[in-house]
Structures are given as structure tokens and as C-alpha cells.
Amino acid sequence: MADAHTAHHPGHHSGSSHGSVGSYLTGFVISVLLTAAAFGIVIAHGFSPAGTLAAIAVLAIVQVFVHLVFFLHMNSSSEQRWNVMAFAFTIMTVFILILGTLFIMHDTAINMMSR
Structure with a gap:
């Protein structure tokens, strides 16, 4: 069976x-x-x-x-639209995470050197 x-x-x-x-x-x-x-x-x-x-x-x-x-x-067909949107959201999230981490690390380094 x-x-x-x-x-x-x-x-x-x-x-x-x-x-x-x-x-x-x-x-x-x-x-x-x-x-x-x-x-x-x-x-x-x-x-x-x-x-x-x-x-x-x-x-x-x-x-x-x-x-x-x-x-x-992955292409622009209607069947793949949700996959492309999920991928774009993932890329945006990773981009924000990396930029935020770099900003925080840079800001922390600047503030620690000035004291």
C-alpha cells in the first residue's frame, strides 16, 4: 500500500x-x-x-x-510571488540587523574612546 x-x-x-x-x-x-x-x-x-x-x-x-x-x-510568476516576497523580507531583515549591529558597535567604540 x-x-x-x-x-x-x-x-x-x-x-x-x-x-x-x-x-x-x-x-x-x-x-x-x-x-x-x-x-x-x-x-x-x-x-x-x-x-x-x-x-x-x-x-x-x-x-x-x-x-x-x-x-x-524563483521567478516573477504568480506561483512564486509569495516565495519572492518571503525572500525579500528575509533580505530586508538581515540588512537591518547588520546595519543596526554595525551602528551599535561603532557608537559604542566612539563612546568608549572619548572617556
């Missing part, structure tokens, strides 16, 4: 979109290229330290979007 949660019914869609093998391979190749580019930037010493950090940050942001699109299948 098959479990109702694991049984596969032809034509039954659970609302989630699954990528094709080609889509996964495309995402994998782009991810490998972005990772190799980041290693290449560091190994080549072609930028200043600040330029290297900025280049790696840009590559990391692009890598995040590649993963979101090719592996997590």
Missing part, C-alpha cells in the same frame, strides 16, 4: 516548478565560472585590496541570483 504523501500521480502538480536537466547544468556551469572568476581575481592580484573585495562581492551577488533562478526556481 503506497503512502499518500509519497505516491506519484501522473498529471498531478504540487504547484512547484521543477527545472530541466539543461537548466540545472546551465546553473552549475555559471556557478563554477563565477567561482573560478573569484579565485582568479584573488590569485592574479590584478586589483587593489578594496577593488578585489568589491569584485568578489559583485561576483557573490551574481552567484546568489544564479542559485535563486536556476536551483530554487
